[in-house]
Amino acid sequence: MLTAHSVADIRAAEETLAATLPDGVLMQRAARGLAEALADVPTGDLVIALIGPGNNGGDALFAATHLLDRGVRVDLCLFDEQKVHAEGLAAATAAGAQVVAAPTQQRWCLDAVLGIGARPGLEGKAADWAAWIAEQRPFTVAVDVPSGVDVDGATTPGTHVRADATVTFGTHKAALLADPSAPAAGDVHLVDIGLGPHLGEPLLEAIEPSDGHLLAPALEWLDDPRAHKYKRGVVGVMAGSEQYAGAAHLCVAGAQAGTAGMVRFVGSDALSARVVDRAPEVVAGRGRVQAWVVGPGGGDDAGEQLASALEDDLPVVVDASALEHLPTTFLVPALLTPHAGELAAMLGVDRDDVESDPLGHATQAAFRWGATVLLKGRRTLVVTQSRVTRVNLTGSSWLGTAGAGDVLAGFAGSLMASGLHPHDAGSLAAFLHGAAADVANPDGPLTATDVAAALPVATAEFLGGRL
Ligand SMILES: NC(=O)C1=CN([C@@H]2O[C@H](COP(=O)(O)OP(=O)(O)OC[C@H]3O[C@@H](n4cnc5c(N)ncnc54)[C@H](OP(=O)(O)O)[C@@H]3O)[C@@H](O)[C@H]2O)[C@@H](O)CC1
Numbered sequence: 001m002l003t004a005h006s007v008a009d010i011r012a013a014e015e016t017l018a019a020t021l022p023d024g025v026l027m028q029r030a031a032r033g034l035a036e037a038l039a040d041v042p043t044g045d046l047v048i049a050l051i052g053p054g055n056n057g058g059d060a061l062f063a064a065t066h067l068l069d070r071g072v073r074v075d076l077c078l079f080d081e082q083k084v085h086a087e088g089l090a091a092a093t094a095a096g097a098q099v100v101a102a103p104t105q106q107r108w109c110l111d112a113v114l115g116i117g118a119r120p121g122l123e124g125k126a127a128d129w130a131a132w133i134a135e136q137r138p139f140t141v142a143v144d145v146p147s148g149v150d151v152d153g154a155t156t157p158g159t160h161v162r163a164d165a166t167v168t169f170g171t172h173k174a175a176l177l178a179d180p181s182a183p184a185a186g187d188v189h190l191v192d193i194g195l196g197p198h199l200g201e202p203l204l205e206a207i208e209p210s211d212g213h214l215l216a217p218a219l220e221w222l223d224d225p226r227a228h229k230y231k232r233g234v235v236g237v238m239a240g241s242e243q244y245a246g247a248a249h250l251c252v253a254g255a256q257a258g259t260a261g262m263v264r265f266v267g268s269d270a271l272s273a274r275v276v277d278r279a280p281e282v283v284a285g286r287g288r289v290q291a292w293v294v295g296p297g298g299g300d301d302a303g304e305q306l307a308s309a310l311e312d313d314l315p316v317v318v319d320a321s322a323l324e325h326l327p328t329t330f331l332v333p334a335l336l337t338p339h340a341g342e343l344a345a346m347l348g349v350d351r352d353d354v355e356s357d358p359l360g361h362a363t364q365a366a367f368r369w370g371a372t373v374l375l376k377g378r379r380t381l382v383v384t385q386s387r388v389t390r391v392n393l394t395g396s397s398w399l400g401t402a403g404a405g406d407v408l409a410g411f412a413g414s415l416m417a418s419g420l421h422p423h424d425a426g427s428l429a430a431f432l433h434g435a436a437a438d439v440a441n442p443d444g445p446l447t448a449t450d451v452a453a454a455l456p457v458a459t460a461e462f463l464g465g466r467l
């Protein structure tokens with residue numbers, strides 16, 4: 001699992017670790033890691049280092065000494081000459097760095113304006129530097145975090161740097177993983193400075209290809225010699241309507257691609273006939289299931305369908321139209337799967353509000369409904385009270401295609417029917433859904449049907465540690 005920690009936790013870990021080491025060792029580790037990450041800068045090329053008032057600037061100043069040692073030239077811009085890491089500045093200038101008034105034509109840039117001590121938003125000189133980066137497009141490496149973002153909240157309320165890469169120290173930060181701030185970080189490289197053993201519970205985590213073991217609770221039947229389809233679980237699907245018949249097919253396709261042993265479909269006679277025609281393995285009509293999926297393309301019936309599913313007292317995935325009919329709170333394990341527009345409607349706010357603070361709004365909804373909230377998007381979030389929030393890093397923007405959400409809801413329901421907690425079911429479904437899109441076509445268009453078709457292979461590769 002890839003983890004990100006809060007600024008407060010990082011500070012506490014740093015204090016504990018620093019107390020066991022001679023002064024300045026941590027900054028030296030950070031500076032060396034930063035210089036190593038800049039190994040591609042050719043000898044003789046010129047780097048501009050934008051230096052802020054704190055230790056973030058210090059890291060870059062010491063990294064500059066390593067760059068200068070191997071023949072890279074370094075110019076320095078100081079945010080505040082009175083407030084700069086003095087030893088770092090002395091070391092960098094002694095090694096040959098020049099202080100200049102403003103960035104000009106440099107093709108390489110080190111953003112060391114602000115790190116984890118930042119109040120979000122850049123002003124004055126720092127805002128001018130961010131504008132220069134946006135206009136001149138030098139290859140920009142952010143030190144620890146892109147300056148100006150909200151490090152824990154992953155929001156971008158003011159001016160900030162947009163980097164090509166970020167070299168971060170000790171652990172990831174929420175801002176590097178979650179949207180809307182993640183694009184400002186570019187490619188993220190983690191430098192180990194020894195904080196690991198001193199860090200507490202993460203603020204955010206992301207499933208990695210090596211985390212196939214997370215599926216284990218849904219696969220206990222695999223080793224059971226007397227296993228049969230019902231031991232794998234049955235997932236019930238109430239999806240689709242006259243208007244959105246395709247959602248029924250796509251949700252069923254997602255459900256069939258999962259770990260459950262059988263899919264039941266409940267809908268009108270006409271829709272049931274179509275679904276069974278297309279997917280002969282599906283059993284139509286009410287019956288015993290271990291989890292329900294309600295809402296994809298559900299149209300006017302979604303409220304009734306949700307009420308009917310909730311009567312069974314079973315885990316439930318609530319998607320699309322069913323999100324308009326939520327009970328005050330959930331008494332069964334529930335996974336709600338809104339996109340930003342649906343979450344905005346649930347909370348009575350604007351879509352822009354959700355998009356500018358997805359973590360905050362998904363968390364608010366998870367607490368309000370006592371449910372797991374999976375907020376769909378480029379970096380899908382899965383939030384459950386008293387669990388570490390997960391962010392999904394798989395897939396590409398090609399996944400934003402009609403019906404992809406229907407497949408996701410069906411697949412997550414299948415994992416829940418096999419016994420997974422909604423937090424694991426939702427985050428694994430998002431992970432495998434993105435991985436399946438990459439299997440189907442990593443760099444180009446694809447349909448939701450393609451994603452559903454690739455899910456079984458993506459799951460097998462994940463289980464085999466081959467993703
Ligand atoms: N933790 C670790 O393990 C390690 C950390 N290391 C490094 O240290 C970095 C953290 O350093 P840091 O604490 O000095 O904070 P940093 O962000 O450089 O600057 C704070 C200063 O900026 C100011 N300021 C704030 N917001 C502002 C704004 N919007 N506009 C203008 N000014 C603003 C703020 O002023 P104040 O809030 O006091 O008014 C204060 O003076 C960390 O990211 C990493 O790079 C490594 O060396 C290795 C080990």
Ligand SMILES: Nc1ncnc2c1ncn2[C@@H]1O[C@H](COP(=O)(O)OP(=O)(O)O)[C@@H](O)[C@H]1O
Pocket residue numbers: 339376377378379380395396397398399400401402403404405406407408433
């Ligand atoms: N820019 C994007 N990058 C990656 N994935 C995306 C992006 N936009 C949407 N997605 C994913 O595509 C799916 C879209 O679901 P949804 O909005 O419900 O669409 P639909 O209702 O058409 O099925 C979700 O899994 C979402 O996370």
Ligand SMILES: [K+]
Pocket residue numbers: 056111112113114115142143144145146147
């Ligand atoms: K920075």
